[in-house]
Amino acid sequence: MASSGLDLLWVSAPQLLTGAGRTLGISAWAIVISSLGGFVYGILRNLGKPWLDRVLRVYLELFRAIPVLVWLYLFFFGLPIFLGVSIPAFWCAVLVLSLWGASEVGEVVRGALRSLPRGQREAGLAIGLGTVELYGRVLLPQALKRLTPPVINVYTRLIKTSSLAVLIGVVDITKVGQQIIERTYESVLIYGFLFLFFFFVCYPLSAASRVLERRWSH
Amino acid sequence: MTALIELSAFNKRFGDTTVLRDVDLQVQEGEVVVILGPSGCGKSTLLRCLNGLEEGHSGHLTFAGQSLDARTDWRLIRQQVGMVFQSYHLFPHMSVLDNILLGPLRVQKRHPVEARAQAEALLARVGLADKRDAYPRELSGGQQQRIAIVRALCMNPKVMLFDEVTAALDPEMVKEVLEVILDLAEGGMTLLIVTHEMAFARAVADRILFMDGGRIAEQNDPESFFSAPQTARAQQFLERFSYVENMPKRKAS
Numbered sequence: 329m330a331s332s333g334l335d336l337l338w339v340s341a342p343q344l345l346t347g348a349g350r351t352l353g354i355s356a357w358a359i360v361i362s363s364l365g366g367f368v369y370g371i372l373r374n375l376g377k378p379w380l381d382r383v384l385r386v387y388l389e390l391f392r393a394i395p396v397l398v399w400l401y402l403f404f405f406g407l408p409i410f411l412g413v414s415i416p417a418f419w420c421a422v423l424v425l426s427l428w429g430a431s432e433v434g435e436v437v438r439g440a441l442r443s444l445p446r447g448q449r450e451a452g453l454a455i456g457l458g459t460v461e462l463y464g465r466v467l468l469p470q471a472l473k474r475l476t477p478p479v480i481n482v483y484t485r486l487i488k489t490s491s492l493a494v495l496i497g498v499v500d501i502t503k504v505g506q507q508i509i510e511r512t513y514e515s516v517l518i519y520g521f522l523f524l525f526f527f528f529v530c531y532p533l534s535a536a537s538r539v540l541e542r543r544w545s546h
Numbered sequence: 547m548t549a550l551i552e553l554s555a556f557n558k559r560f561g562d563t564t565v566l567r568d569v570d571l572q573v574q575e576g577e578v579v580v581i582l583g584p585s586g587c588g589k590s591t592l593l594r595c596l597n598g599l600e601e602g603h604s605g606h607l608t609f610a611g612q613s614l615d616a617r618t619d620w621r622l623i624r625q626q627v628g629m630v631f632q633s634y635h636l637f638p639h640m641s642v643l644d645n646i647l648l649g650p651l652r653v654q655k656r657h658p659v660e661a662r663a664q665a666e667a668l669l670a671r672v673g674l675a676d677k678r679d680a681y682p683r684e685l686s687g688g689q690q691q692r693i694a695i696v697r698a699l700c701m702n703p704k705v706m707l708f709d710e711v712t713a714a715l716d717p718e719m720v721k722e723v724l725e726v727i728l729d730l731a732e733g734g735m736t737l738l739i740v741t742h743e744m745a746f747a748r749a750v751a752d753r754i755l756f757m758d759g760g761r762i763a764e765q766n767d768p769e770s771f772f773s774a775p776q777t778a779r780a781q782q783f784l785e786r787f788s789y790v791e792n793m794p795k796r797k798a799s
Binding site: 445447448450451452453454455456457458461465466469470 | 597598599620621622624625628629631633635636637638639648649652653654694697698701
């Protein structure tokens with residue numbers, strides 16, 4: 329049994345690897361884009377421009393209130409109908425996860441910037457720093473410690489949520505697993521494998537976030 | 547001779563509260579002006595308007611002959627107007643030298659060797675040459691405040707604003723900071739100082755400005771102000787301080 333189970337995994341390895349590649353690909357793109365977007369969002373929310381704040385609040389609340397799955401359907405099935413634009417499922421998943429992730433990362437960045445003493449900003453302005461230097465050299469380096477652990481947690485949520493891409497037809501690792509189960513009925517083995525896969529991708533991240541939190545807490 | 551700083555009919559409101567009312571003020575180059583007054587009288591706000599951390603609502607503000615308003619590029623003005631804050635606000639993630647050099651190198655784009663030489667000379671002047679590689683958290687409040695003064699000085703400003711810079715310090719550290727300011731005054735630097743240290747005010751000032759309710763209630767040379775204040779409000783204010791200084795002893799000795 330054990331050997332036949334390993335045999336099955338061995339035989340399915342190319343298929344599983346392709347699936348894993350898609351899952352990790354969607355996650356990696358979403359992590360990169362939501363980090364960039366999140367920093368921009370967090371800084372823009374910090375500039376204290378009322379009209380900008382209102383626009384970004386609407387964006388935030390939309391992605392908070394509406395499930396990621398609904399956004400996936402909306403972009404995948406809605407865009408071709410309403411705008412005549414159709415995006416491949418893989419990139420559609422990247423786009424939706426990035427937009428959602430950017431709102432999550434962005435709120436973390438905004439909170440970290442807000443938690444800095446107000447005097448840091450004023451001291452920076454008082455020596456003539458412009459906005460770019462003020463954020464790049466004074467505020468963000470200080471905020472980085474506070475925002476890294478929670479941002480890593482957003483990353484793990486992005487990786488786990490990427491499995492929703494199955495529902496718009498992306499053959500990611502979850503879908504590959506289902507296909508193998510349909511063929512072989514080895515559900516325990518395959519789901520066990522998926523369990524370990526996600527665990528070993530996400531656990532190091534959340535462990536790293538805990539270590540950083542402890543190291544930077546003083 | 548034209549004044550370095552000139553305010554006329556200057557007003558500032560926070561919401562419905564007027565914090566500065568019709569302030570008229572001229573500060574000459576090399577003059578040391580000490581601003582006194584009860585808390586909430588607008589002293590700090592006045593300083594903060596001079597480097598654009600707050601914006602006035604009406605009236606005129608000119609600095610070195612240039613009229614300043616909302617369209618001014620304050621980054622240029624701030625390089626000439628140094629400001630030191632009550633709680634120092636050093637950048638905690640930078641060493642002392644990096645704190646001091648951030649402005650000269652990134653804002654003024656000066657040559658690193660030259661800027662660094664000036665920074666080290668200034669550190670030596672305030673007695674902290676050996677702390678140049680330390681981080682703010684390793685320093686006492688008095689040391690941090692002296693570094694903050696050097697950080698402002700290293701921009702070669704035309705005027706320095708001191709906003710209650712000893713108010714957050716332990717009593718034994720007040721002296722070391724006041725001595726630095728006194729040294730600057732003797733060197734001919736233009737200074738605007740908000741403080742609650744009356745003896746220091748008397749010693750350092752060319753002119754005392756007494757503010758109350760957002761107005762300049764009285765201004766005079768320090769001897770006249772402290773020995774014969776003109777307004778009832780200023781008399782009251784000074785009495786409160788002399789009460790603390792001449793506190794009656796509880797136990798007969």
